[in-house]
Amino acid sequence: MNYFHKSPFLDKIKDFLNIKKNGVYIDCTFGCGGHSKEILNNLCKDGKVFSFELDPKSFFLGKNLINDNRITLINDNFINLRKYICDFNLLNKVNGIIFDLGISSYQLNDNSRGFSYLINGPLDMRINQNNGFSLKEIFLKSKKKDILNIIRKYGEDSYAKKISDKIFFYKKKNKLNNTFDLSKIIDSVIKKKNNFKNKSRIFQSFRIFINNELKFLYKGLEESFKVLSKNGRIVVISFNSLEDRIVKNFIRNKSNNNDFFLYKIPLTKNQINKFNPIKMINLGKYKPSLQDIKNNNRIRSAILRVAEKI
Numbered sequence: 001m002n003y004f005h006k007s008p009f010l011d012k013i014k015d016f017l018n019i020k021k022n023g024v025y026i027d028c029t030f031g032c033g034g035h036s037k038e039i040l041n042n043l044c045k046d047g048k049v050f051s052f053e054l055d056p057k058s059f060f061l062g063k064n065l066i067n068d069n070r071i072t073l074i075n076d077n078f079i080n081l082r083k084y085i086c087d088f089n090l091l092n093k094v095n096g097i098i099f100d101l102g103i104s105s106y107q108l109n110d111n112s113r114g115f116s117y118l119i120n121g122p123l124d125m126r127i128n129q130n131n132g133f134s135l136k137e138i139f140l141k142s143k144k145k146d147i148l149n150i151i152r153k154y155g156e157d158s159y160a161k162k163i164s165d166k167i168f169f170y171k172k173k174n175k176l177n178n179t180f181d182l183s184k185i186i187d188s189v190i191k192k193k194n195n196f197k198n199k200s201r202i203f204q205s206f207r208i209f210i211n212n213e214l215k216f217l218y219k220g221l222e223e224s225f226k227v228l229s230k231n232g233r234i235v236v237i238s239f240n241s242l243e244d245r246i247v248k249n250f251i252r253n254k255s256n257n258n259d260f261f262l263y264k265i266p267l268t269k270n271q272i273n274k275f276n277p278i279k280m281i282n283l284g285k286y287k288p289s290l291q292d293i294k295n296n297n298r299i300r301s302a303i304l305r306v307a308e309k310i
């Protein structure tokens with residue numbers, strides 16, 4: 001199996017996170033450990049990294065990949081990060097947090113997972129295979145309109161209706177059993193030669209749904225904000241417009257200016273509730289350079305956003 005995963009923006013992470021040598025950092029999406037290792041490389045012996053990985057297989061791989069007493073590798077969802085940070089007495093002491101969303105090449109290339117349309121595998125797609133429903137189970141339980149809703153909502157694909165009809169037809173006939181079957185259904189609807197973008201979008205829509213990825217991202221960002229120190233940074237690398245919208249809105253809401261002078265006095269309860277003295281500033285949005293994409297085509301759709309708590 002190919003473990004090799006090229007971490008996006010690796011050479012710039014030090015600057016985006018503004019790494020302090022003795023700081024505390026969280027890598028919410030450990031994967032194959034590329035970003036965690038890069039953070040460790042920039043810390044002195046007193047620095048700390050807490051890395052989260054939801055997938056037990058990637059977690060065990062990670063245990064063998066990094067041997068460093070400054071890192072705590074945690075096999076849990078990043079939405080639970082505050083609990084761990086409180087246990088270590090580090091609330092409001094975290095200097096930076098990184099999210100590199102989606103799945104790694106290690107998972108994509110694993111033929112027992114069903115993430116890729118290029119490799120035949122089971123209709124599974126769960127990041128944590130010990131929990132939740134596989135894609136096969138979802139198909140078995142779903143009505144036609146449920147399948148349509150998933151592709152529309154999480155894939156935003158214009159062929160959603162035709163593809164969901166066909167998926168439903170083949171699952172009823174018991175002829176939808178693996179990723180190649182699903183891939184062939186998409187090919188039969190989208191008859192153009194280069195339909196890999198549609199295929200990626202449709203496979204991704206099922207993955208996002210199965211793993212509840214958008215809800216977790218929203219919650220993970222909120223939890224991150226609660227544990228960050230003053231001047232702590234959040235860096236998020238997303239790979240589709242749905243994720244990026246959540247990140248953009250999160251930063252926008254947290255950097256809301258609370259322009260109270262615009263309001264009439266006395267303020268309403270609602271206006272007072274909105275007041276939040278702790279805010280974020282948006283430090284920008286970045287895309288990979290042409291050279292980065294040449295080196296790693298997988299990151300062509302990556303968007304990195306950085307914000308700082310002030």
Ligand SMILES: C[S@@+](CC[C@H](N)C(=O)[O-])C[C@H]1O[C@@H](n2cnc3c(N)ncnc32)[C@H](O)[C@@H]1O
Nearest residue numbers: 007029031032033034035054077078100103104
């Ligand atoms: C794109 S990979 C990260 C790659 C990593 N940055 C590197 O350099 O190797 C995303 C990883 O996050 C994990 N993941 C996804 N959702 C998660 C969640 N809610 N909590 C913790 N880990 C998650 C996936 O299993 C996957 O291993």
